Amino acid sequence: xxxxxxxxxxxxxxxxxxxxxxxxxxxxxxxxxxxxxxxxxxxxxxxxxxxxxxxxxxxxxxxxxxxxxxxxxxxxxxxxxxxxxxxxxxxxxxxxxxxxxxxxxxxxx
Numbered sequence: 001x002x003x004x005x006x007x008x009x010x011x012x013x014x015x016x017x018x019x020x021x022x023x024x025x026x027x028x029x030x031x032x033x034x035x036x037x038x039x040x041x042x043x044x045x046x047x048x049x050x051x052x053x054x055x056x057x058x059x060x061x062x063x064x065x066x067x068x069x070x071x072x073x074x075x076x077x078x079x080x081x082x083x084x085x086x087x088x089x090x091x092x093x094x095x096x097x098x099x100x101x102x103x104x105x106x107x108x109x
Contacts, residue, residue: 002047002093005047005091005092005093006091006093007041007043007047007091007093007095008047008093010027010029010043011027011043011045017029017030018030020040020069020072021065021068021069021072023065024045025044025045025046025058025061026042026043026044026045026061026062026065027043027045028040028041028042028043028065028069028098029041029043031097035097035099036099036100036101036102037100037101037102038073038075038078038098038099038100038101039097039098039099040069040097040098040099041095041096041097041098042062042065042066042069042095042096042097042098043093043094043095043096044058044061044062044094044095046058047093048093048094049089049092049093049094050084050085050089050092050094051082051084051094052084053094054094062096066080066096066098069098070098073100075100077100078098078099078100079098079099079100080096080097080098081096081097081099082094082095082096082097083097
């Protein structure tokens with residue numbers, strides 16, 4: 001855990017979040033500043049800064065988590081956004097944005 005990482009604090013239950021799904025490797029919760037009607041964050045529990053650092057098995061697991069979440073939410077139209085790098089990542093912990101519904105085409109940070 002990185003003490004200054006808000007996502008690590010959520011993973012370790014030091015900050016409350018509206019958790020939709022959790023397993024050994026991933027946690028999925030609602031974005032507190034949604035840019036669309038549905039805006040979930042898919043976050044590996046392991047502190048990985050960005051895509052350049054993620055292990056193949058952990059990255060592969062993200063697709064299974066996405067499939068489960070979109071099925072559970074009954075979504076057919078959605079997009080997955082991954083911001084990478086200092087200029088785009090507000091939180092320096094790899095995370096995927098799942099957005100759907102109204103405002104789906106708005107900018108996602």
